[in-house]
Amino acid sequence: MVENWRRTATSPSRARQAQPAVEAAPTARLLAIFDGHRLSPAQRRIAQYLLDHITEAAFLSITDLAERVGVSQPSVTRFASALGFSGFPALREALHPIALSAVAATPDSPEEIRRNELQAAVDAEIANLEGLRQLLGDPAPVIEVGQNLAHSVPMAVLGVRISVSIAEYFAYAAKRIHPDVRLITSGGSVAYDALLQVKEAGGTWALAFAMPRYSNETLSALRAAKETGLKVALITDLPLGPLAHTADIVLSAGTGSRLVFDSYAAPIVLTATILQSMADALPERTQARLEAYEQVADRHVFFLPDE
Incomplete structure (x- = not known):
């Protein structure tokens, strides 16, 4: 879970002031786009490529992205639609600010990205179990x-x-x-x-x-x-x-x-x-x-x- 607000343990007057929102990490923002959507295994390969290469993948053409992932161009289009976008251009537009924030931030290592992703998968299962409870x-x-x-x-x-x-x-x-x-x-x-x-x-x-x-x-x-x-x-x-x-x-x-x-x-x-x-x-x-x-x-x- 990403902490949305930070609070300071200073004077009561300062503690009562709302602190600015802390922007989620690029990986968390990208996972939020994928969350709640039913993706096929092939579409999840595209999602994984975006997670691993967000700073460059967000600026690729549909042809280049399909070639990098090893899928067809229609598969990329269906992937964008499955996420609720009108098409690949709309998805790419949503990815641009995430990619730019990833460039500006201290880059996560591939191991850190994968750790965040795997932990998010466990968090989702915990939520499923809570729903069953x-x-x-x-x-x-x-x-x-x-x-x-x-x-x-x-x-x-x-x-x-x-x-x-x-x-x-x-x-x-x-x-x-x-x-x-x-x-x-x-x-x-x-x-x-x-x-x-x-x-x-x-x-x-x-x-x-x-x-x-x-x-x-x-x-x-x-x-x-x-x-x-x-x-x-x-x-x-x-x-x-x-x-x-x-x-x-x-x-x-x-x-x-x-x-x-x-x-x-x-x-x-x-x-x-x-x-x-x-x-x-x-x-x-x-x-x-x-x-x-x-x-x-x-x-x-x-x-x-x-x-």
Whole structure:
């Protein structure tokens, strides 16, 4: 966080006087332009180049900037639009004063720039976790989802492309406390077949993960789940995102978007709370399954001994 105002510990009369605003460092000002915008990995490469070379990059033509970064000119134009500018000239105009202030100031080393950027990414994740904490101030929706999933036998878990990893984490843990978890990580007709089998076997609910960038495969699979008669709980990053209308219940947790690829601290924690709610929904079944698994794990030595 950049300190906007400084206060002096002198006389009371001087302390009461407002001190002039301290201009944020060039790196912080540039990060503020990027903050809050959904950028693709290719667009984040452009952002990274601007961070590393702001004093010269701000005065490059669109052709030169595209060549330096190794992207096409339309990619640079889309990057400017994604940041809310009318085009590259408007973005470059906004970059000029930042670049000039960087020239006038003591230049940050590449290590300092990268440190600021990485710390800003962690700060953004902390903000996402704080948002999740506020969401869980009313735990009723999470408890409801956990109960619905616990009673759905079998239960479908859907995640494709970048969302596969979170879906696999959930399914791996859920199998310890649920008798029939069906993990679906492919789209198209494969997903439709799997969802139909879940419904025909008596399942009532599917849990879907949809992290950006949202894929057509996910949208098709969610529609297929509804067509088969399954109800859908959706875990995504925005409560009113482009896939929210396909679900019966939507739970959201923000993703970190300051690095080349998104980070998922808050969605993972939200996923863990759903697992907890599932375990609490049927405590006797949960305990029996966990004890049975520990016996198998001990017998076959699945894990290294505790030190």
